[in-house]
Amino acid sequence: MSKLEKTLSIIKPDAVQRNLDNEIKEIFKNNGFRIINEKKIQIEKSEAEKFYKVHETKPFYNDLCSYLSSGPIVVMILEKEGAVKANREIMGSTNPKDAAEGTIRKKFGISIDKNSVHGSDSIDNAKIEIDFFFKD
Ligand code: UDP
Numbered sequence: 362m363s364k365l366e367k368t369l370s371i372i373k374p375d376a377v378q379r380n381l382d383n384e385i386k387e388i389f390k391n392n393g394f395r396i397i398n399e400k401k402i403q404i405e406k407s408e409a410e411k412f413y414k415v416h417e418t419k420p421f422y423n424d425l426c427s428y429l430s431s432g433p434i435v436v437m438i439l440e441k442e443g444a445v446k447a448n449r450e451i452m453g454s455t456n457p458k459d460a461a462e463g464t465i466r467k468k469f470g471i472s473i474d475k476n477s478v479h480g481s482d483s484i485d486n487a488k489i490e491i492d493f494f495f496k497d
């Protein structure tokens with residue numbers, strides 16, 4: 362049995378702009394996630410740069426940070442047994458073209474950059490990312 366875990370999910374600007382946030386939240390709830398905290402915010406580019414610092418050497422870093430700060434996002438703490446991996450599974454592959462049927466990115470993703478959702482990729486990063494948005 363996996364342990365009860367928390368992970369950070371972000372509904373990205375492309376999805377919020379298309380009013381998909383409630384539909385995406387329903388998918389999480391229907392898959393056994395509890396949304397234990399959430400807020401709709403818009404961040405500064407400098408904050409996006411901090412959040413995505415791990416990607417700072419990548420060619421897509423600047424566009425990625427501009428994009429994440431381009432409009433409202435919904436940030437959520439999701440809780441479930443094995444939440445980190447379970448969230449990555451329900452999200453689907455980074456490129457919606459490669460994402461499996463039934464995943465959020467397959468259903469709603471537009472392109473590799475506008476792929477509708479973010480999810481923490483490890484338990485350690487989940488803690489860091491939850492603190493980033495929810496530590497006051
Ligand atoms: N990304 C991009 N171009 C790429 C690879 C990634 O625009 O070639 C964006 C994409 O939006 C992705 C984010 O950068 O969600 C972070 O990349 P990562 O490899 O961490 O993918 P994820 O963990 O989001 O699946």
Ligand code: MG
Nearest residue numbers: 479480481482
């Ligand atoms: Mg990632």
